Amino acid sequence: MSGPAKGAVSKSRQQSRDADATKARILDAAEEEFARNGLLGARTEDIAAKTGVTKAMIYYYYHSKENLYQAVLERALVSRIRQAQEINIDSLGALEALKTLVIQIVDNSSKNTNLPKIMLYEAIQNKGKYYKEVGAVSWYGVLIKILERGMATKVFRKLDPTHTAVNIVGLCVFYFCARENIKHLWPGQNLLGEEMLEQHKQDALDFIVAGVRA
Amino acid sequence: MSGPAKGAVSKSRQQSRDADATKARILDAAEEEFARNGLLGARTEDIAAKTGVTKAMIYYYYHSKENLYQAVLERALVSRIRQAQEINIDSLGALEALKTLVIQIVDNSSKNTNLPKIMLYEAIQNKGKYYKEVGAVSWYGVLIKILERGMATKVFRKLDPTHTAVNIVGLCVFYFCARENIKHLWPGQNLLGEEMLEQHKQDALDFIVAGVRA
DNA sequence: GTCTATAACCTGATAGAC
DNA sequence: GTCTATCAGGTTATAGAC
Numbered sequence: 001m002s003g004p005a006k007g008a009v010s011k012s013r014q015q016s017r018d019a020d021a022t023k024a025r026i027l028d029a030a031e032e033e034f035a036r037n038g039l040l041g042a043r044t045e046d047i048a049a050k051t052g053v054t055k056a057m058i059y060y061y062y063h064s065k066e067n068l069y070q071a072v073l074e075r076a077l078v079s080r081i082r083q084a085q086e087i088n089i090d091s092l093g094a095l096e097a098l099k100t101l102v103i104q105i106v107d108n109s110s111k112n113t114n115l116p117k118i119m120l121y122e123a124i125q126n127k128g129k130y131y132k133e134v135g136a137v138s139w140y141g142v143l144i145k146i147l148e149r150g151m152a153t154k155v156f157r158k159l160d161p162t163h164t165a166v167n168i169v170g171l172c173v174f175y176f177c178a179r180e181n182i183k184h185l186w187p188g189q190n191l192l193g194e195e196m197l198e199q200h201k202q203d204a205l206d207f208i209v210a211g212v213r214a
Numbered sequence: 215m216s217g218p219a220k221g222a223v224s225k226s227r228q229q230s231r232d233a234d235a236t237k238a239r240i241l242d243a244a245e246e247e248f249a250r251n252g253l254l255g256a257r258t259e260d261i262a263a264k265t266g267v268t269k270a271m272i273y274y275y276y277h278s279k280e281n282l283y284q285a286v287l288e289r290a291l292v293s294r295i296r297q298a299q300e301i302n303i304d305s306l307g308a309l310e311a312l313k314t315l316v317i318q319i320v321d322n323s324s325k326n327t328n329l330p331k332i333m334l335y336e337a338i339q340n341k342g343k344y345y346k347e348v349g350a351v352s353w354y355g356v357l358i359k360i361l362e363r364g365m366a367t368k369v370f371r372k373l374d375p376t377h378t379a380v381n382i383v384g385l386c387v388f389y390f391c392a393r394e395n396i397k398h399l400w401p402g403q404n405l406l407g408e409e410m411l412e413q414h415k416q417d418a419l420d421f422i423v424a425g426v427r428a
Numbered sequence: 429g430t431c432t433a434t435a436a437c438c439t440g441a442t443a444g445a446c
Numbered sequence: 447g448t449c450t451a452t453c454a455g456g457t458t459a460t461a462g463a464c
Contacts, residue, residue, distance in 0.1 A: 019225020020447090022447080022448090037254065037339065038252070039256070040251065040255045041252065041254045041255050041339070043401070043439070043440095045438095045439075053448075053449090054448070054449055054450080055439095055440085055441085056448070056450085057447075057448065060448080064441080080404065083264075092373060117338050119392065121338070122394075123391065123392045123393060124250070124335070125251065125252075125255070125333050125395070126394075127394040128394035128398070131394075131395045131398075132398050136395070137398045140335060140396070140399055157424065158438090159420070159421075160298075160417050162400065163389075163414060163417040164421065165399075166392070166396055166399070167388070167417060167418060170385050170387070170389065170390075171381045171385040171388075173388070174381070174388060175278060175377075175381070175384065177334055177337065177383070178333065178334060178337045178383075179337060180336075180337040180338070180342035181336060181337040181342040181432095182349045182354070183342065184345075184346055184377065184432085185379075199374065200377060203373070203377040203378060203381060205380060210426070210427075211425035212421075212424070213424075231429055231430075232429090233429070236430090257460085258457080258458065259456095259457075259458095267431090268430070269458090269459085270429095270430070270431065270432085271429075271430065271431085273459060274430080275429095275458095278459080279459090328463085
C-alpha cells in the first residue's frame with residue numbers, strides 16, 4: 001500500500017513478478033477449471049499448472065479455493081449484468097429489446113462457454129450458495145421487465161414473465177451446456193463452428209419470438 | 215453359479231443377504247449421489263451409507279465406481295426411451311404427440327430430478343463419454359420425428375427439427391437443473407411444489423406450442 | 429454376502445527459503 | 447512474489463475374516 005504507485009511501472013522488464021498480471025492469469029485458468037469440474041472437482045494444482053505458476057501462488061493471492069471461485073464468479077457475472085442493463089427497453093420496444101438480449105446470451109455463451117457451465121455447477125453442486133451473493137438474480141430482472149413491457153404494449157401474449165424468462169434462458173444455453181451429449185445428433189459437425197452457431201442463434205430467436213408474440 | 219436357483223427363495227427370512235434387493239438399493243442411492251456430485255465428485259462411502267451397507271459391497275457387486283455409474287445411467291435412460299417410443303405419432307397427430315412428449319419430460323423431471331442433473335454432469339464433466347454408449351441419442355429421434363411430421367402436415371411452421379428438438383428439451387429441463395440458482399426469483403416458493411410444477415408445465419407447453427405452430 | 433482393516437494414492441493448505 | 451517441501455485429511459479399491 002505504501003510502495004511505489006501501481007501505474008508507475010518503470011522497471012525495465014518484469015515478465016514474472018507482476019502481481020496484477022499473475023492474478024488475472026490465475027483467474028482465467030481458474031474459470032476454465034471451474035467450468036470443467038465445478039468448485040468441488042476443480043484441482044488447484046491444475047489451475048496453477050495452466051497459469052504457469054505454482055500452487056502456492058494461488059493461496060498467496062486468493063487465500064482459498066472457495067475464495068478464488070467467488071472471484072471468478074464475480075468477474076464473469078458483473079460484466080454480463082451491466083451489459084444486459086444497458087439495453088434501453090423504451091427506445092427499442094419490447095420485441096427488439098428481447099431479441100437484443102437473446103443475442104447477448106447466445107453470443108456470450110459461444111464466445112466463452114465457461115459461464116453457463118459454471119452456473120449449472122453452482123446450482124447443482126453448491127445449491128446456489130454463491131449465486132445469490134453475487135447478485136446474479138438481478139440479471140433476470142432485465143428479461144422479466146422486457147416481457148412485462150411486451151405484455152403491456154400488447155406485443156406479447158399473456159404469459160407469466162418469471163417462468164417465461166427462465167424458459168427462454170434454458171432454451172438459449174442448453175445447447176452449450178449439453179453440447180458434448182447432443183453432439184452425436186450432428187455427426188461430423190463442430191457445434192461451436194460458425195455455421196452451427198449461426199443456426200442455433202437464428203433457431204432460438206425464431207422460436208422465442210414465435211413463442212411470446214401476441 | 216451352481217448354488218440354489220435365484221427364483222427358489224425358500225429360506226425363512228433374509229432381510230439382509232438378498233443380492234437383488236441390495237443391488238437395487240445401491241443403484242437408488244448411487245443415482246442420487248451421482249446427481250448431486252457427478253461421477254468424479256460422487257463418494258462411494260456416501261453411496262454405501264445411504265444404501266445401508268458397507269463400501270465393500272459396492273465393489274463386490276459393481277467392481278468399480280465407473281461401472282456403477284454406467285449401470286445407473288442405463289437403468290434411468292432405458293425406461294425413458296421406451297416410454298417416448300410408445301407415443302403413437304400417427305394416431306395422435308404431431309401437435310398432440312408433441313404435447314404428450316413435453317408432458318413426459320416435465321413429469322419425469324419433477325418425479326425424479328436426478329436424471330436431468332446426471333445428464334448435464336455427463337456432458338460437462340465426462341464429455342458425453344457414457345452418453346452415447348447407452349444410446350440416449352435415440353430418445354431425440356422421437357422428438358425429431360414428431361417435429362418433421364408436424365412440418366409435413368403443415369401443423370408446424372418451417373423449422374430445423376434437430377435444433378428445435380434440443381431447444382425444446384432445454385426449455386423443459388432448465389427449470390429443474392438451475393433450480394437452486396433461480397429459486398430466488400420466487401421468494402418463499404417451493405419450486406417442486408404442486409402449484410409451481412403445474413405452472414411450469416403449462417408455461418412450457420404454451421411456449422412450445424406457440425413457438426412451433428404454423 | 430457382508431463386514432473390518434488397510435494399502436496406495438491424491439488434494440487442499442501452510443511453512444519457510446530465496 | 448515466487449518457489450520447494452511437507453503435513454493432515456480424505457478417497458478408491460482390495461484382502462481376508464466371518
